[in-house]
Amino acid sequence: MTTVERKPVFSCQDVHVYVEDKEIVKGVSFEIFPGEKHALMGPNGSGKSTLAAALMGHPAYRVEGEILLNGEPVSGLPADERARRGMFLSFQYPVAVPGVSVASFLRAALSARRGADVPVREFRTLMSEAFDVLGMPRSFMARYLNDGFSGGEKKRLEILQMLILKPVFALLDETDSGLDIDALKVVSDGINRAAGGETGVLLVTHYQRILNYVAPDAVHVFMNGRIVRSGGPGLALELEERGYDWVEPEAAAVVGGTQ
C-alpha cells in the first residue's frame, strides 16, 4: 500500500538574495501546495520584488538556498528553463519590446512552454477566449508588446499570459498596483481562473485590496528581507487596519527566534 503524499508545487528553504555584496533577502522559507494562493505582504522597499525576480532566475542576483519546483531543484537554471518547467512571473513593470506584436510574442511563449509549435487555429481559439476573459479588444494582438500600453493594459496582458501559459506556480508581483477598481475586478477574475486548478500562486502586494477578490489561503508578512509573520487570511485584514508598524516589534522577536 502506498499513501498519496501531497507535495508542494513550489517551496523555498532559507533563500538569501544578494545584489552585488548587499544582502536583500535574508533567509526566506515557505511552501505552496497545489491550488493554494499565498499573499506575501510588505511595505515598499522591503525586498519583495527582488525576492520575486530572484526566484524567477533574474541573472542580476546571487541566490543561496534551496528552490524547488514540483519537487525539483531549479536554483541553477536560467529564467527560460524555469518558465518552460512551469514557473511564471507577472511583472510589476512589464517591459516594452517595440516592433514585436503581442500575437507573435504570445505564440512564441506558448510554443516554448509546450516545447512544440502551437497550431494556428488552436492558438486563435485560445487567444479569443483569453482576450475575452481579460476584457481586452482583439486589436491588442497586432500592437507591439507593452509598447505605449497604459499601466492597466500591461497588467491585463500579464494575467492573460498566465491564463494561456498555465503555470505550475505563479509569482504575481504587485499585479494590483495601478489598477482602478473595475480593472482590479477583471484582473482578479483572470487570476482566479488561471489559478483555478492545481496552480500555486504567490501574490506579492503592498495592499490588502486585491485580497478582497483573490482570496488567499495564507498570508506572510515580509519586512526587511524576512518573513516576519505568517497566518491565515485574517492577518491581511489586521495589517490593513493596524499598519505594518504593528508587526515591527514582533518582527524583532521572530527574527531573534529564527535558526
Next chain:
Amino acid sequence: MTSKERAIASINQDYLEKYGFHDPEEYLLRTPKGLSHEVVEMISRYKQEPDWMREIRHRALDIFLAKPMPTWIDQSMLAELNFDDLYYYMKPPGELTRDWDEVPERIKKTFDRLGVPEAERKFLAGVSAQYESEVVYHSIREDLEKQGVIFLDIDSGLKEHPGIIKKFFGSVVPAADNKFAALNTAVWSGGSFVYVPPHTKVEIPLQAYFRINSKNIGQFERTLIIADEGAFVHYIEGCTAPVYSSDSLHSGVIELIAMKGAHIRYSTIQNWSTNVFNLVTQRAKAYENAIVEWVDGNMGSKVTMKYPAVILAGEGAHGEVLSIAFAGNGQHQDAGAKMIHLAPNTTSRIISKSISKDMGRSSYRGLVKMTPGSTGCKSHVECDALLIGAEARSDTYPTMEIAEDDVSVEHEARVSKLADEQLFYLQSRGLSEDQARLMIVNGFIEPFVKELPMEYAVELNRLIALEMEDSVG
C-alpha cells in the same frame, strides 16, 4: 566559450556556404591590374562606345586622380583600400542573353544557387544578373515590354537609346560629385537602364542581382532609372560575393529621375562578403509631386559608405529614405541620407536604424538642406541605434542647413542597449536567451522590414537570424 564569445565567433557563419563560394576565375577579357587612361581606353574600345562616352570616361579619370580621398570620414575606414591592387574590368565568358539556358553553365549554377531564376518565376517582372563586370542575363516580362517599359542592361541601353542616355547620364550624379562617382564614371560597366512611360505602373518589382566572383576585382555598376509622368516602378538590387582574404571594391552610381507625379521605389539588400568595400552614390531627382523612396538594407561588406539622396526639385515632391545597417565584428557601416529641398511644399522623411554588434561600428551621416524659397517644407529624421555588447559603437552625424524660416524640421536620435530587462522579460516567458535576443532585434528592424516585399522581408529576417545566431545549427 561564453555565449557571447560564441556569438562573436559565429557572425556570418553560414555566409561561406550560402553565398561565399566561388567558381574558378574565367574571363574573356581582363584589364591589367591598376587604373590608367589605357585601362579606360581599353574598356571603352572593347564596348565599342561612341566617342562622347569615351571622352566622359577619360575626363572622369582625371577628376578621380585629382580628387583627394574624403576627409570627413574616419581615415582608418579606407586605409586598406588599394586602388593599384584591383582589376577594373573583367568580362565573364558567354554573351548577354534573355534565356537562362544560354548562360554559361557555371555562372548559371551560381545564380541558381542564389535562387535568382526561382525568384524570377515567382515574383519578379524582370531580372538582370550581373557577374563581375558584365550583365550575363537580362529579361523583362513581355506585357511590360509591349507597354513600352524599357529594362535593359545599361550597355545595351547606350547602344539602343543613345539619345536618352546622353541626356541623363551624369545629370543627377556628375563625375565631379565625389571621388568614387568619378571612379565609377571612368570605368563603369553593367548596371541597368530603366524607362517607364507616362502613367504606366509596373506593379511587380524589377530586380538586378550583382555577383562578384573573382578576387581583387572592382565592380562598377551604373544604373539610370527614369519614371515618366505619373509612372510607378519598384526596382530591387541584391548583392553577394565570395569570401576572400583580399579585398574587392563595389562602387556603383545610381541615378533616378522621377518626373511629375511619378513614383520610384528603389530597394537594396546588400549582403557583400566582409572583404568588399561598398562605396556607392545613389541620388534621385524628384519633380513636381513625385515620390522617391530609397529602402536600403546594409547587412554585409567590410566598409559601406552610402548616403542615398533625393533632390526635391519640384513643388510637392516627397523623398524618403528608410535604411537599416547591421555592423558585425570588423564591419563599418557608414550609412545615411540626404534630402535637398529646392522647391516649396516638399516633404522628406528619413528613418535610419542601425545595429552594432560586438566590435561592429555603424554611423548615421545625414544632411537635410532647405534652400531659400523652399517655403512650407517639412522634414522628419529619426535615427535609432541598437548596441549589442559593450564594444559595439554607433555615431550620429546629422547636418541641417536651413536657409528658410517657413519650414519644419524634426530630428530624433536614440541609442539603446539591448536591455537586460527586455531579455529577462522574454526569458521569463520561456524563450531562450538567443530567441529573446533575436526577437528584440527583429522588433527593432520591424518598421524597415514591413516596407519590403514579403519575400525580401523573409530573407532579411533570415539574415538577421544568422547574424544573431549563437551556436552552430
